[in-house]
Amino acid sequence: MLSALNLASLSLLLTLSGCALTSKAPDFSGLKDVEGSDAVHINMTKVALHFGVVVPFIGDASLEGAVRDFTKEARNEGAERVRIVQSDETTLWWILPPVSFILTPRFTNVAGEALLAYNDTTPQSQMKSKAENLKAD
Numbered sequence: 001m002l003s004a005l006n007l008a009s010l011s012l013l014l015t016l017s018g019c020a021l022t023s024k025a026p027d028f029s030g031l032k033d034v035e036g037s038d039a040v041h042i043n044m045t046k047v048a049l050h051f052g053v054v055v056p057f058i059g060d061a062s063l064e065g066a067v068r069d070f071t072k073e074a075r076n077e078g079a080e081r082v083r084i085v086q087s088d089e090t091t092l093w094w095i096l097p098p099v100s101f102i103l104t105p106r107f108t109n110v111a112g113e114a115l116l117a118y119n120d121t122t123p124q125s126q127m128k129s130k131a132e133n134l135k136a137d
Contacts, residue, residue: 018059020069021045024077033083038116040077044070045109053093053104061106063089070110079114086111 025041033039046066048059056062067084074082092105 019047022073039113042073042114043111045107048106050104050106053091061108063087063108066108066110074114077114078116081115082112084110084112
């Protein structure tokens, strides 16, 4: 019974390995971020199998790979800048020893904002632009 469960778990991990699950929240109800930019919140989770805990084997769930894919997704949304607000790596080396010491399931999550356009609407910049307009007159 235990080996059938282990085999089913391993096949499920192999099926899901090397994929990225992405969700987006573009509706900020008309609000801007603190710098005046439109934003889209992106949450990306990468699932992979690493060889010997650290070397990507099927997929790449390292933090570097997750940030690279996050920024590609942000660029696809039309972002000029990104702000990463959270990241998390989970390495499941302990789940099925000694097999998981060789083929290690790994999950990495990166969440942040894709900043679409910069509109400098701070009070200081508005005062500066009013002063420049008065000088021009």
